[in-house]
Amino acid sequence: MSNNIHMEVGADGIALVTLDVAARSVNVFTPEFTAELSEVIESLRDREDIVGAIITSGKKSGFMAGADLMDFVHLHDKNLTPTQAAQVVAPAAAALRRLELCGKPVAAAINGFALGGGFELCLACHYRVLVDSAKAVVGLPEVTVGLLPAGGGTQRLPRLIGIKNALPLLLTGRHVSPGEALKLGLVNALASADNLISLARQWVLEHPGHKQAWDIKGFAVPGGAGAMAPHSNESFSVGMAKIRRDTQDNEPAPLAILSCVYEGTQLPIDAGLKIESGYFGQLLAGPVARNLMRTMFIHQGAARKLSKRPAGIEKTTVQKLGVLGAGMMGAGIAQVAAAAGIYVVLLDATQASADAGKTRAANGYARDVKAGRGSQHEADEKLARIHATSEFEALNGCDFIVEAVFEDRAVKGEVYKKAALALGQLPEGFVMATNTSTLPVTGLAELWIDPQEFIGLHFFSPVERMSLVEIIQGRQTSAHALARALDFVAQLGKVPIVVNDSPGFYTSRIFCAYIDEGMAMLAEGVSPALIENAARQAGFATPPLAVTDEVSLDLQERVIGQAIADGLEPKFLRQHAQAVVAAMVSKGRLGRKSAGGFHDFPAGQPKRLWQGLSELFPPAGTQPDVQTVKNRLLYIQALESARCVEESVVPEASDADLGSILALGFPKWTGGTLSFIETIGAAAFITECDRLAGLYGERFRPSSWLRQRATSRQAFYPSPAHV
Numbered sequence: 001m002s003n004n005i006h007m008e009v010g011a012d013g014i015a016l017v018t019l020d021v022a023a024r025s026v027n028v029f030t031p032e033f034t035a036e037l038s039e040v041i042e043s044l045r046d047r048e049d050i051v052g053a054i055i056t057s058g059k060k061s062g063f064m065a066g067a068d069l070m071d072f073v074h075l076h077d078k079n080l081t082p083t084q085a086a087q088v089v090a091p092a093a094a095a096l097r098r099l100e101l102c103g104k105p106v107a108a109a110i111n112g113f114a115l116g117g118g119f120e121l122c123l124a125c126h127y128r129v130l131v132d133s134a135k136a137v138v139g140l141p142e143v144t145v146g147l148l149p150a151g152g153g154t155q156r157l158p159r160l161i162g163i164k165n166a167l168p169l170l171l172t173g174r175h176v177s178p179g180e181a182l183k184l185g186l187v188n189a190l191a192s193a194d195n196l197i198s199l200a201r202q203w204v205l206e207h208p209g210h211k212q213a214w215d216i217k218g219f220a221v222p223g224g225a226g227a228m229a230p231h232s233n234e235s236f237s238v239g240m241a242k243i244r245r246d247t248q249d250n251e252p253a254p255l256a257i258l259s260c261v262y263e264g265t266q267l268p269i270d271a272g273l274k275i276e277s278g279y280f281g282q283l284l285a286g287p288v289a290r291n292l293m294r295t296m297f298i299h300q301g302a303a304r305k306l307s308k309r310p311a312g313i314e315k316t317t318v319q320k321l322g323v324l325g326a327g328m329m330g331a332g333i334a335q336v337a338a339a340a341g342i343y344v345v346l347l348d349a350t351q352a353s354a355d356a357g358k359t360r361a362a363n364g365y366a367r368d369v370k371a372g373r374g375s376q377h378e379a380d381e382k383l384a385r386i387h388a389t390s391e392f393e394a395l396n397g398c399d400f401i402v403e404a405v406f407e408d409r410a411v412k413g414e415v416y417k418k419a420a421l422a423l424g425q426l427p428e429g430f431v432m433a434t435n436t437s438t439l440p441v442t443g444l445a446e447l448w449i450d451p452q453e454f455i456g457l458h459f460f461s462p463v464e465r466m467s468l469v470e471i472i473q474g475r476q477t478s479a480h481a482l483a484r485a486l487d488f489v490a491q492l493g494k495v496p497i498v499v500n501d502s503p504g505f506y507t508s509r510i511f512c513a514y515i516d517e518g519m520a521m522l523a524e525g526v527s528p529a530l531i532e533n534a535a536r537q538a539g540f541a542t543p544p545l546a547v548t549d550e551v552s553l554d555l556q557e558r559v560i561g562q563a564i565a566d567g568l569e570p571k572f573l574r575q576h577a578q579a580v581v582a583a584m585v586s587k588g589r590l591g592r593k594s595a596g597g598f599h600d601f602p603a604g605q606p607k608r609l610w611q612g613l614s615e616l617f618p619p620a621g622t623q624p625d626v627q628t629v630k631n632r633l634l635y636i637q638a639l640e641s642a643r644c645v646e647e648s649v650v651p652e653a654s655d656a657d658l659g660s661i662l663a664l665g666f667p668k669w670t671g672g673t674l675s676f677i678e679t680i681g682a683a684a685f686i687t688e689c690d691r692l693a694g695l696y697g698e699r700f701r702p703s704s705w706l707r708q709r710a711t712s713r714q715a716f717y718p719s720p721a722h723v
Contacts, residue, residue: 004033005040006058013051014204015044016197020058027057027064029117030071034092041095045102052204054197055125056109062135063108066116067092069145069293076290086281089150092117096124096151097273105210107200111193114138115175120151122187123160126210127203132178132190141173143253145297146289146669150280154260155272159214161185162222163261164231167239170257214269225265236262250539250669253283287679291671294717295661299654300495308498308652309486310479316429318342318488322401324415326357326388329435330404332463335361336492338385339464345395346388354388361386364464392422399427400488402457404435407558412439413447420449431484433457437508438559441501442474452478455485458505460663468662469494474501495662497655499644503563503572506641506650507663510673513640514664515556516577517632518544520696523580525620526629528598528609534629541665544633546607549597553584576697583616632696634676635689637666639702641673645716646705653716674716682710 003022009015017040021027044053057063067089075085099106099121108114108125112135119138122128130136140149140157148154149170158166161184169176169184181187191199213219223231236258243254256279264272283289319342323334326348334346334357346361348354365379387394395401405415412434423430432454434444445454456472469489473482482498489496499506521531522545532543548556556574560581563572574581584590584597589610591597599607641660644650650659657672670676677685686702693700708714 002036002039004030005036007040007043009047009050012201012205013049014201015050015053017053017055018058019055019064025059026061027059027118028068029064029066029089029092030068031091034095038091038095038098041098041102044104044106045098050104051208052105052107054107054109054200054204055121056197056200057111059112062112062118063110063114064118064121065113066118066120066142069297072147072284073290073293073298075284076287080285082278082281082285084281085284086150086277088284089280090277093151093273093277096121097270100124100126100212101215103209105204105207107204109196109200110136110138110187111196112136113175115141116149117151120149120153120156123156124152126207126212127200128187129189129191129196129200129203130178130181130187131193131196133193134177136178137175138181138186139173139175140170141175143171143257144173144292146251146253146286146292147283148253148257148260148276148280150276152269152273152276154257154276155264155269156214157186158225158261158265159219159221159269163225163229163235163265164223167235167258167261170261171239171243171254221265226262247669248537248539250667251288252286253289256280256283288669291669291675291679295654295657295671295675296668299658300662302654303495303497303658304490306486306490306496308482308496308655310483313480313483316484316487317491318400320345320398320400322347322395322398322419324401324403324419325405325435326354326360327404328360328461329459329463330402331357331360332364332461333402333404333435333459334358334386335364335382336464336494338382339365340492342385342491344386345398346386347392347394348388348390351388351390354390358383358386358388392418395419395422396424397427398423399429400431400433400484402433402435404459407436407438407555407562409439409444409447412436412444416447416449426450426453429480429484431455431481433485433488435459438504438562440474440503441472441505442476445474445476451476453481455481456501456505457485457489458507460507466663467495468659469496470505470507470659470663471496471498472501472505473498495658497659498652499650499655499659500648502644502647502649503566503568506644506656507659509644509649510637510640510660510666511664512559512574512577513636514540514633515544515548515551516574517636518548519577519580521629521632522598522613522617523576524696525618527619527623528613528617530623530626530629532609534626535633537626538630538634539667539669540633545598545609547665549591549599549601549607552591552593553581553597554590556581557585571699576699580617587612587616631688632692634667634670635685635692636700637664638673638676638685639689639700639706642677642706643703645674646703678715678717682706682713682715686710 006018007015019027021033106125107127108122110130114122140153142149178190182190260276260279264275321337321342322345323330324347326346334344337344346357362383368374369376369379432448434456441456445451448454455477458470460466471485518531535543560574589597595601600610601607641656650656653674656674660666660673661668689700689702
């Protein structure tokens with residue numbers, strides 16, 4: 001009995017093969033599905049009453065999504081060899097090869113998205129017709145999770161559309177729309193949903209005995225293959241240089257894809273498929289793929305589905321949003337909220353300031369129109385949802401407010417009083433949120449009339465581009481407030497993480513650890529160029545001195561001053577960075593906003609390191625090696641993340657990893673700060689931390705809690721029992 005694939009043979013001899021994997025919202029490759037697919041292929045080959053086949057999907061969600069990464073993510077923990085890892089997908093890859101060699105024409109009627117192994121199944125068919133719908137994207141996104149297509153994608157795609165056209169798709173993993181897919185030759189035709197099957201049926205009837213082009217004697221890869229191909233230098237020599245520049249050799253998948261294509265396309269396809277299998281096994285057995293799959297796909301997907309949302313609370317949507325403060329952050333929040341269909345009251349101290357905030361949002365919509373991400377009509381509709389005002393009475397009717405005013409407790413408290421007075425009796429379900437990045441939420445909640453319905457929502461700049469929102473629970477924050485905050489973040493299309501209140505919360509603590517270590521090295525006489533380049537080589541999105549310039553040094557001075565005024569513990573006072581911050585501010589070098597910080601920002605030219613740094617912080621005669629600089633930047637953030645888990649600031653390791661990558665630009669290949677510890681190994685991590693502590697300070701010293709976890713082999717991500 002078939003549970004996942006259904007086949008019906010019509011009077012015309014065409015088998016309609018419908019994919020419908022049981023108990024799944026989308027079709028994915030499972031061992032059971034693969035076994036049934038093999039049986040179907042045998043029937044297509046052996047039954048004389050079948051003249052050809054159409055493969056389609058019974059899912060409304062789409063055609064097929066490929067492999068279930070949940071089946072892959074723990075394979076690294078089993079210590080599989082590359083050869084053993086390759087065998088995980090070998091049955092599916094072999095089935096696809098048998099499909100295209102079955103001797104009868106097979107058409108794919110693609111009724112929705114076909115990605116990864118799902119699109120590789122389509123490539124193994126002899127003809128592809130795609131439904132003409134914006135949601136019906138196709139592509140091979142495996143590189144984004146540290147893998148390569150293992151069902152023949154690195155071999156069939158170049159043979160279908162040429163290496164020059166195939167490599168950009170394989171190396172970026174981007175999704176391709178129907179129109180572009182037809183233009184590139186990824187599919188043979190587009191059709192409406194009503195005509196999809198009939199068009200595929202017509203082709204099958206007209207092409208008995210059809211073979212793939214690469215199985216016909218004399219086939220040549222379009223545009224050529226190997227070193228003598230006209231595109232060879234651009235595709236492979238320049239291509240390798242670009243990959244190494246972009247990945248700094250931290251991510252092995254892009255180079256593996258390039259090698260697969262280069263080596264495999266010079267050989268018959270069966271030999272090419274063996275090469276593909278070998279490289280795939282190496283990737284799947286390695287830690288980088290595990291890290292990327294776990295954090296960037298599984299955990300990010302769970303966060304988007306609001307896995308941390310309290311149960312038993314009705315889902316809500318924000319109808320009218322108040323945004324207090326029309327500066328860069330407030331305007332950005334208003335921009336994304338209005339784009340999500342929410343009516344926004346954007347309030348500031350003066351009408352001119354409020355209007356300026358609305359203009360920032362308008363400029364953001366204009367950039368979208370210019371980039372082709374929407375029409376002018378859509379931009380006008382979004383802008384019309386933003387009401388810029390200086391009158392607090394306009395907040396009446398708001399069911400959710402985000403405060404984004406100056407980072408000063410007294411200023412925020414005064415704004416809360418005015419908002420409460422204007423609102424009068426709070427609407428049912430109302431929540432007040434603060435976009436603070438440093439001030440404890442519990443303390444701010446005491447300034448609001450209902451501390452239980454007060455929560456922290458830490459957005460990141462620029463709001464329209466940064467996908468993460470850090471949700472901070474104060475000590476009195478209710479489950480209702482958390483649920484509403486999560487619903488609001490999802491409504492904006494953002495990724496939430498949930499943390500508990502603490503000075504700096506989670507992301508600010510990790511961020512400060514990063515930039516402070518960069519400044520500490522500068523004070524020690526480490527070359528600023530070495531600091532910045534080592535960070536790039538480690539895979540950080542932005543080096544520490546450069547990112548400090550973006551957030552400004554006077555802000556760092558205010559944050560340090562507030563921490564001192566609040567009497568916080570010494571570990572929160574950032575003592576190893578204080579002198580550098582003070583020295584730069586005294587010189588008026590505040591960062592980009594003053595056209596000069598650690599870097600100069602000449603108009604119309606790329607930024608460059610300020611030459612005056614060598615006078616302010618004389619370079620040491622002996623410079624550390626690059627690896628030590630990289631380790632200081634990586635280990636200090638990972639260690640601070642572990643402290644946040646120890647102190648229950650971050651209840652879930654997945655939130656720590658997501659936050660470090662999506663908000664702070666921690667190297668993606670690591671899977672995040674805590675995954676980095678597991679990748680290194682806890683014992684080796686502690687040994688290196690002790691070495692760094694002996695050389696550079698006790699801030700690197702691991703706690704007894706972390707040492708105990710290492711001794712008892714207690715992982716941040718315990719493996720399932722079956723691993």
